[in-house]
Amino acid sequence: AIQMTQSPSSLSASVGDRVTITCRASQDIRNVLGWYQQKPGKAPKVLIYAASSLQVGVPSRFSGSGSGTDFTLTISSLQPEDFATYYCLQDYTYPLAFGQGTKVEIK
Amino acid sequence: QLQLQESGPGLVKPSETLSLTCTVSGGSVSSTGYYWAWIRQPPGKGLEWIGNIYSGGSTYFNPSLKSRVTMFVDTSKNQFSLNLGSVTAADTAVYYCARRLAVAPGVPNWFGPWGQGTLVTVSS
Numbered sequence: 001a002i003q004m005t006q007s008p009s010s011l012s013a014s015v016g017d018r019v020t021i022t023c024r025a026s027q028d029i030r031n032v033l034g035w036y037q038q039k040p041g042k043a044p045k046v047l048i049y050a051a052s053s054l055q056v057g058v059p060s061r062f063s064g065s066g067s068g069t070d071f072t073l074t075i076s077s078l079q080p081e082d083f084a085t086y087y088c089l090q091d092y093t094y095p096l097a098f099g100q101g102t103k104v105e106i107k
Numbered sequence: 108q109l110q111l112q113e114s115g116p117g118l119v120k121p122s123e124t125l126s127l128t129c130t131v132s133g134g135s136v137s138s139t140g141y142y143w144a145w146i147r148q149p150p151g152k153g154l155e156w157i158g159n160i161y162s163g164g165s166t167y168f169n170p171s172l173k174s175r176v177t178m179f180v181d182t183s184k185n186q187f188s189l190n191l192g193s194v195t196a197a198d199t200a201v202y203y204c205a206r207r208l209a210v211a212p213g214v215p216n217w218f219g220p221w222g223q224g225t226l227v228t229v230s231s
Contacts, residue, residue: 043223
């Protein structure tokens with residue numbers, strides 16, 4: 001099974017900061033990776049699919065990049081509503097696998 | 108607008124079977140082109156994919172749970188269901204249902220929409 005390793009597990013940042021979260025797959029998954037945002041007590045919501053495609057309705061400050069084994073989610077200018085936990089998900093093959101999550105907290 | 112809603116017991120005894128239902132509104136569980144999925148999240152921990160089912164009945168399960176999982180689609184009620192047998196405290200989690208495209212693995216895909224989630228506690 002493919003393992004997904006996210007880093008960091010948590011980070012503290014201020015409003016307006018540029019934030020980068022990385023996800024590494026244990027084997028090549030081409031570009032078949034998504035990024036999800038989860039706020040406390042809520043279901044996750046897809047932000048990015050196919051590594052870099054922005055889901056409809058998601059603000060353009062979110063972007064994704066990468067292919068193969070290394071992927072990045074970037075928030076260009078952190079907003080108050082962006083404080084949440086972010087997960088990557090490999091969609092390349094079964095079993096589907098999430099990263100362990102990155103909690104973005106207020107500095 | 109498609110909406111999903113989980114329902115089922117909030118408390119299950121160890122060794123028994125956890126049974127949950129996801130009711131689909133604003134759309135049909137019989138729609139071609141979609142899988143219906145279950146994902147869980149233990150308290151304070153990350154997300155784990157449990158499995159997918161197609162309206163025709165084909166399934167994909169996480170190997171870590173496969174021996175204990177069954178899934179069903181009830182088109183007459185516009186619902187799909189999860190049964191997880193021989194539960195232990197490790198199965199305590201918020202269980203989510205969600206939809207994803209019925210495309211081959213390796214084709215870009217996503218989960219959405221999701222239900223709000225339901226907490227199931229395994230305890231005697």
